[in-house]
Structures are given as C-alpha cells and as structure tokens.
Amino acid sequence: MNQAELVIDLDAYRSNLQVMRDLAPTAQQMAVVKANAYGHGMAACARTAREVGTPWLGVATPAEALELRGLGDSGRLLCWLATPGAPFVELIARDVDVTASSVAQLDEILATGAKARVHLKVDTGLNRNGAAQSHWAELFTRAAQAQAHGKLDIVGMWSHLAAADDPTHPANDIQETAFDEAIALAAEMGLQPEWIHLANSAATATRPSVHRDLVRVGIASYGINPDPLVKIDGLIPVMTARARLAHVKDVKAGDSVSYGWRWTADRATRLGLVPVGYGDGISRAASNLAQVGFAGERVSIRGTVCMDQFVIDVGNLEAQAGDWATLFGPGFSGEPTAEEWAQSLGTIGYEIVTQMAGRWTRTVKGGR
Ligand SMILES: Cc1ncc(COP(=O)(O)O)c(C=O)c1O
Numbered sequence: 001m002n003q004a005e006l007v008i009d010l011d012a013y014r015s016n017l018q019v020m021r022d023l024a025p026t027a028q029q030m031a032v033v034k035a036n037a038y039g040h041g042m043a044a045c046a047r048t049a050r051e052v053g054t055p056w057l058g059v060a061t062p063a064e065a066l067e068l069r070g071l072g073d074s075g076r077l078l079c080w081l082a083t084p085g086a087p088f089v090e091l092i093a094r095d096v097d098v099t100a101s102s103v104a105q106l107d108e109i110l111a112t113g114a115k116a117r118v119h120l121k122v123d124t125g126l127n128r129n130g131a132a133q134s135h136w137a138e139l140f141t142r143a144a145q146a147q148a149h150g151k152l153d154i155v156g157m158w159s160h161l162a163a164a165d166d167p168t169h170p171a172n173d174i175q176e177t178a179f180d181e182a183i184a185l186a187a188e189m190g191l192q193p194e195w196i197h198l199a200n201s202a203a204t205a206t207r208p209s210v211h212r213d214l215v216r217v218g219i220a221s222y223g224i225n226p227d228p229l230v231k232i233d234g235l236i237p238v239m240t241a242r243a244r245l246a247h248v249k250d251v252k253a254g255d256s257v258s259y260g261w262r263w264t265a266d267r268a269t270r271l272g273l274v275p276v277g278y279g280d281g282i283s284r285a286a287s288n289l290a291q292v293g294f295a296g297e298r299v300s301i302r303g304t305v306c307m308d309q310f311v312i313d314v315g316n317l318e319a320q321a322g323d324w325a326t327l328f329g330p331g332f333s334g335e336p337t338a339e340e341w342a343q344s345l346g347t348i349g350y351e352i353v354t355q356m357a358g359r360w361t362r363t364v365k366g367g368r
Pocket residue numbers: 032080160199200201202216217218219220226
C-alpha cells in the first residue's frame with residue numbers, strides 16, 4: 001500500500017486540453033510539458049496529448065526535448081531555452097524544432113551544417129530571453145540570408161507575454177504591438193514564418209487577438225487557473241496529492257508541536273502525522289498555514305513542516321494510522337485545490353504542483 005501518492009488523472013488532462021482548444025478554435029495547440037509536465041509526469045502527459053491529436057509539444061530545455069524523443073515521441077516539438085554548446089546537432093537529427101533567441105544562437109544552429117527548423121524568438125518586453133528589439137533587424141537579415149541559401153527553414157516567430165495573467169495590464173497591448181512590428185519587419189526581409197505564436201494559457205483564455213497560428217498551453221491543461229484574475233470554466237485539476245497518516249495521537253491543551261514548538265494546542269485535540277515534507281516538495285512555508293482534506297473536512301497543518309513529515313489537527317474527528325489525508329486535489333471531496341494552497345502560501349499554483357517531487361508514488365488513472 002502506498003504511503004504517499006500523487007494521483008494523475010489523465011482524463012482530466014484530456015478534458016482540459018479540449019477546454020483550451022475550444023477557447024482558441026482557429027489556432028493549433030501546443031501542450032507545454034516542460035518541468036516534468038509541471039510535476040505531473042512528462043511521459044504520461046505527452047503521450048496523452050498526442051493521443052488526443054495535439055499537434056505540438058513544447059519544452060524548455062534540449063534535455064527535455066531529447067528525453068521526449070527517447071520516449072518515442074515523434075510529433076512536432078519545440079524547445080526554447082538553450083545555452084551555448086547545446087546539443088543542436090542531436091536536436092535537429094531528432095527532428096526537434098529549435099529556437100534562436102540571438103544572432104549568436106542562430107549561428108550556432110547554422111554551424112551544425114544540418115537544416116534546422118528554427119523559430120525566432122523576439123523579446124517584446126518581458127526582458128527575459130529572446131532578441132531585443134535593437135537586434136531584430138540583424139537577426140532577421142541573417143535568418144533570411146541563411147534561408148535563401150537553403151541552410152535552414154525559419155518556420156516560426158514567437159514571443160512571451162509578461163502579464164497575460166492580468167488581462168488589463170498595459171504590458172499586453174504593448175507587447176502585442178511590438179510583436180506585430182517584429183512580424184512586419186521580418187516580412188520586409190523576406191521572412192513569413194508559418195507559425196506565429198504568443199499566447200500562453202491566460203492569453204488563450206482572455207485575448208483572442210494573440211491566438212495567431214499556435215497557442216502554447218501549460219498550466220490550464222493541468223486544471224489550474226493561471227491566476228485568480230483568470231478563471232477558466234471547466235478546468236479539472238489533474239493532480240491529487242495524498243498520504244496515509246503514519247501516526248495519530250491525542251494531546252492536551254498546552255502541548256506544543258514539531259520543530260521550534262511553533263504551535264501550541266489551546267485545547268485537547270487529536271493530531272495526525274502526514275508522512276511527506278519539504279523533501280517531497282511540501283513547502284516549509286505551509287507551516288501553521290495550509291489546510292488539507294481529511295474525512296471530508298478541512299483540517300489545518302500545525303507547527304513546522306519538516307523534511308519528511310508534518311502534523312495536522314483533526315480535532316475530534318475519528319482518525320487512525322493508515323487513514324488518507326488529501327493535501328490537494330480537484331476539491332470533489334472537500335479537499336483544497338493546489339490553487340488554494342498557492343493562495344495560502346502567497347505563491348502561484350504553478351509552483352505548488354511543479355515542486356511535487358521526492359518520495360511520492362505516482363499513480364496514473366484514466367487515459368487510454
Ligand atoms: C515560452 C512559454 N510558453 C508557454 C508557456 C505556458 O505558460 P502557461 O503555463 O502559463 O500556459 C510557458 C510556461 O511558462 C513558457 O515558458
């Protein structure tokens with residue numbers, strides 16, 4: 001019997017992909033499965049996305065792209081975060097679409113001597129990766145020349161939004177305008193890439209003008225809203241994190257709990273010991289803060305979250321070692337969602353699910 005498990009509901013994943021497809025019916029969909037599919041398991045999610053006909057997968061690193069190819073995935077796949085010396089030869093040989101975020105990176109891709117499918121990444125204001133506006137002309141000129149000589153195919157042009165999760169933020173208009181300027185400048189230089197893409201989950205839900213040819217959907221596919229400001233109807237959380245109590249004990253008023261005695265009972269109560277901790281991705285910031293589902297009720301974490309375990313206060317509920325506590329899930333049985341955990345901890349749902357790692361058993365349900 002599992003001690004602690006992450007249950008991954010692939011039927012929910014498929015359903016969420018469909019919800020997002022319906023929101024952008026004129027664009028193709030890219031399922032973003034980086035970071036082990038935001039903690040949900042890249043292999044199962046990638047396979048499921050392909051089964052429902054998702055034409056594109058997206059990952060950050062070359063290693064993730066090669067891992068997917070190693071798993072047998074053979075569809076369109078884009079990776080976008082590479083450092084100098086990245087394995088472009090292998091990526092191109094394995095039919096991965098690559099991103100050029102600078103002239104230097106384009107040159108590195110060209111130096112492979114292999115004909116790559118390249119997406120040019122332009123920075124439109126996020127000021128993270130991508131060619132700065134002052135370098136667009138140089139990047140496009142070089143790309144157009146290389147394409148004219150048959151050395152590569154510029155198949156995509158893309159950028160990433162800084163504040164799509166806040167639909168009224170001025171950055172959205174500013175970035176969309178800049179993106180259109182980049183597309184126009186590239187066209188002047190003879191580049192008309194087939195795949196223009198800018199939208200993440202939030203923009204897919206709220207900003208149809210940026211759907212273009214392809215939307216890159218990550219967090220919503222895992223059933224999590226990008227932000228409390230962007231609620232997407234019909235999403236079902238894919239991950240449930242649950243663990244069986246290792247120990248139950250009754251304490252009296254005045255007894256203190258866990259490292260540092262940071263919680264003291266003000267009444268006699270019953271405590272349950274949940275055998276997961278920050279070694280498994282449960283943030284220590286959840287100490288004395290987050291709640292979990294137990295016997296259909298919400299109960300509180302008491303005291304400090306430790307590396308392997310934390311304590312919940314089940315009050316006068318019946319409890320015994322071996323009973324399940326559900327940290328978060330879809331909320332169908334009264335347990336909190338990952339979004340609620342995020343709100344308690346002052347973070348985002350992305351972080352809650354992505355950091356789940358360590359000693360969990362993974363149980364995959366649903367799917368074909
Ligand atoms: C370049 C890029 N596109 C799309 C996504 C998907 O974003 P979201 O999970 O908000 O849908 C990400 C994830 O951060 C990303 O880095």
